[in-house]
Amino acid sequence: MKPYYITTAIDYSNGDPHVGHALEKVGADALARWHRLRGEPVRFIMGMDENAQKVIQAAEAAGRTPAEWLDAMSERFDATWRRLECSHDDWIRTTEPRHVRGVTALIEAIRARNPDDLYVGEYEGLYCVGCEEFKSESQIRDGRCIEHPSRDLIPTRERNTFFRLSRWRDPVLAAIRSGAFRVEPAIRRNEVLRVLEDGLQDISISRGRLPWGIPFPGAADQTVYVWFDALINYLSVTGYPDAGYDGLWPADLHVIGKGITRFHCIVWPAMLLAAGVPLPHMVWAHGYVQWGGAKVSKSEGTSVSIDSAIARHGPDALRWFLLREIGFENDGDFSFERFDARYDGDLANGLGNLVARVTAMIEKYWNGVVPAGPAPAEPLDAAGDRCLAEYTAAMDAIDLKGGAAAISQLVSEANGYIVATAPWALAKAGEDARLDFVLGPLARCLLRLSVMASPFMPAKAQAMWTALGQERSPEGAWRVAQQPDVAGARIAKPENLFPKPATS
Ligand SMILES: [Zn+2]
Known part of the structure; x- marks a missing residue:
C-alpha cells in the first residue's frame, strides 16, 4: 500500500x-x-x-x-x-x-x-x-x-x-x-x-x-x-x-x-x-x-x-492553541491573552479537569478499577458518537479547527453529564449500581477523547491513555475511539495534565 x-x-x-x-x-x-x-x-x-x-x-x-x-x-x-x-x-x-x-x-x-x-x-x-x-x-x-x-x-x-x-x-x-x-x-x-x-x-x-x-x-x-x-x-x-x-x-x-x-x-x-x-x-x-x-x-x-x-504552557498547549484558535484556513491573531484564555478554558478547566475528576472518582468509589457500566447506550455514549462523527468529517476535510472543536464539545458534554448525574450523591446514598452506570460511560468517554486528542496533543493524549490503564499508545487506536471499552482497567493516578500557572 x-x-x-x-x-x-x-x-x-x-x-x-x-x-x-x-x-x-x-x-x-x-x-x-x-x-x-x-x-x-x-x-x-x-x-x-x-x-x-x-x-x-x-x-x-x-x-x-x-x-x-x-x-x-x-x-x-x-x-x-x-x-x-x-x-x-x-x-x-x-x-x-x-x-x-x-x-x-x-x-x-x-x-x-x-x-x-x-x-x-x-x-x-x-x-x-x-x-x-x-x-x-x-x-x-x-x-x-x-x-x-x-x-x-x-x-x-x-x-x-x-x-x-x-x-x-x-x-x-x-x-x-x-x-x-x-x-x-x-x-x-x-x-x-x-x-x-x-x-x-x-x-x-x-x-x-x-x-x-x-x-x-x-x-x-x-x-x-x-x-x-x-x-x-x-x-x-x-x-x-x-x-x-x-x-x-x-x-x-x-x-x-x-x-x-x-x-x-x-x-x-x-x-x-x-x-x-x-x-x-x-x-x-x-x-x-x-x-x-x-x-x-x-x-x-x-x-x-x-x-x-x-515556555508559556508547554508544547501540547501551543499546538492546541494554534490549531483550535487560528486554525488551518484563514488568518488568525496570536496573542498571549488568547493563548492564556484557551489554556484556562479548553485545557485546564476543560479537558484537564475532566480527567482529574473522573479518575479521582473511580479511585475513590471503585478502588481504581473501571466499572463495566451499562452497554454503550447512555446519553454520553451517544454524544460521543456524534462528536466523533463531526471530528472525523472535519479531519478528513482538513478542518483542524473543526476537529479540535469536536473534542471541546465532547469535553463539555462529559462535564455536563457529571453535573446532571452527580456521582458523589449516588456514592453517598450507597447506590452502587447507578454509580457503576455513570462511571462506566465517563471512562469510555475519556478513552475516546485520548484517541481523538492524539493528533493535536500527542504527549497529553498519551498521558490520558496511560492513566486509563492502557498499554502502548493511542496511535493507530482508531477502533478504540469508535468502540471504547475500558471496563476492568486499573486507573493509574494521572499527573496534573494542565496545571494552572502561578501567575494567572
Ligand atoms: Zn517579497
Missing part, C-alpha cells in the same frame, strides 16, 4: 523559527497523525531550503561559512519541530547530493521530453530577495513587494534559461478544474484560477554569477533558480529519478502557506507535466499567524519566538 505522502514547505535558513512557521508544521503533523491513527502507512517530510541568496547573506552577517551556518540552522529547525512533537520521517536539505541529483534529473527530463520548454533569453525586472523572485505589477504596492514591504526591490537584468510556463497554462487549468489536481481551500483555488485565466508568462529559471546553488545542467556558468530547485525537494526525497520513487510519489498533500500558491499550484504542476511526472493530489494553503493584525514574520519584526510560546 502506497503511504499517504504529506509534505510541508521547506524553510529558509535565514533566522530562527517562529510561531508563523509553527502553525504549518503542527498542522501538517496533526494530519500525518490523523492518517496514522486510522492505520494508514504515512510518510511525512519536512526540510530546509538552503540554496537561496539570502541564506548566504545571513551566513555572512553571522560571520560563519555557509556550510557551518546551514548545519547549525538545519539542526535548530529540526530540533524546534521535534520539541513541538512533529513526527516527520525524513528531513531533506536542498544542499544534499540526493536533491542535487533529483533537480538535475528533472531538468534533463524536461529537456528530453519537451526540448522547446527550455530556451535562453534576456530578462529585466524588479527582483525581491525576500521572495527570491521577479515581481509583477500586481505583486507590487507602493514600489515594494506586498509580502516584504520593508525590503527594496532590486532592478535586475540577466541572460538566463527560461521555462516555457505559458505553454502549460491550459493543462494546469484543466487539472485544477477537473479535480485531478486539487487546490484547497476554495478561496485559494479561485485565486489560482484567476491567475491562470489571466495568462502566464514564461519564467527565468537560471541565475548567472551566483556563488551558491545547484549548477544548471548544460549551462556551466549558471545556477538553478532557487524556487525551481526548492520545489523539486518533494520529488527528490522520494528517490527520484531512481526506479521505485513512485512507491511514494505522487504526493497526497503539500501543505504550504497562502503566499506561495503561485509556485505550488502553477509552476510546480507545469514543471511536472513538462517532465512527464504525475501531479500531486492536493495542495492545501493555510492562512497566516498574525500579531496585532500583521503577518508574523521575522523580516517584518513581528515574530513571536517559539521558545517563549512553549
Whole structure:
C-alpha cells in the first residue's frame, strides 16, 4: 500500500523559527497523525531550503561559512519541530547530493521530453530577495513587494534559461478544474484560477554569477533558480529519478502557506507535466499567524519566538492553541491573552479537569478499577458518537479547527453529564449500581477523547491513555475511539495534565 505522502514547505535558513512557521508544521503533523491513527502507512517530510541568496547573506552577517551556518540552522529547525512533537520521517536539505541529483534529473527530463520548454533569453525586472523572485505589477504596492514591504526591490537584468510556463497554462487549468489536481481551500483555488485565466508568462529559471546553488545542467556558468530547485525537494526525497520513487510519489498533500500558491499550484504542476511526472493530489494553503493584525514574520519584526510560546504552557498547549484558535484556513491573531484564555478554558478547566475528576472518582468509589457500566447506550455514549462523527468529517476535510472543536464539545458534554448525574450523591446514598452506570460511560468517554486528542496533543493524549490503564499508545487506536471499552482497567493516578500557572 502506497503511504499517504504529506509534505510541508521547506524553510529558509535565514533566522530562527517562529510561531508563523509553527502553525504549518503542527498542522501538517496533526494530519500525518490523523492518517496514522486510522492505520494508514504515512510518510511525512519536512526540510530546509538552503540554496537561496539570502541564506548566504545571513551566513555572512553571522560571520560563519555557509556550510557551518546551514548545519547549525538545519539542526535548530529540526530540533524546534521535534520539541513541538512533529513526527516527520525524513528531513531533506536542498544542499544534499540526493536533491542535487533529483533537480538535475528533472531538468534533463524536461529537456528530453519537451526540448522547446527550455530556451535562453534576456530578462529585466524588479527582483525581491525576500521572495527570491521577479515581481509583477500586481505583486507590487507602493514600489515594494506586498509580502516584504520593508525590503527594496532590486532592478535586475540577466541572460538566463527560461521555462516555457505559458505553454502549460491550459493543462494546469484543466487539472485544477477537473479535480485531478486539487487546490484547497476554495478561496485559494479561485485565486489560482484567476491567475491562470489571466495568462502566464514564461519564467527565468537560471541565475548567472551566483556563488551558491545547484549548477544548471548544460549551462556551466549558471545556477538553478532557487524556487525551481526548492520545489523539486518533494520529488527528490522520494528517490527520484531512481526506479521505485513512485512507491511514494505522487504526493497526497503539500501543505504550504497562502503566499506561495503561485509556485505550488502553477509552476510546480507545469514543471511536472513538462517532465512527464504525475501531479500531486492536493495542495492545501493555510492562512497566516498574525500579531496585532500583521503577518508574523521575522523580516517584518513581528515574530513571536517559539521558545517563549512553549515556555508559556508547554508544547501540547501551543499546538492546541494554534490549531483550535487560528486554525488551518484563514488568518488568525496570536496573542498571549488568547493563548492564556484557551489554556484556562479548553485545557485546564476543560479537558484537564475532566480527567482529574473522573479518575479521582473511580479511585475513590471503585478502588481504581473501571466499572463495566451499562452497554454503550447512555446519553454520553451517544454524544460521543456524534462528536466523533463531526471530528472525523472535519479531519478528513482538513478542518483542524473543526476537529479540535469536536473534542471541546465532547469535553463539555462529559462535564455536563457529571453535573446532571452527580456521582458523589449516588456514592453517598450507597447506590452502587447507578454509580457503576455513570462511571462506566465517563471512562469510555475519556478513552475516546485520548484517541481523538492524539493528533493535536500527542504527549497529553498519551498521558490520558496511560492513566486509563492502557498499554502502548493511542496511535493507530482508531477502533478504540469508535468502540471504547475500558471496563476492568486499573486507573493509574494521572499527573496534573494542565496545571494552572502561578501567575494567572
Ligand atoms: Zn517579497
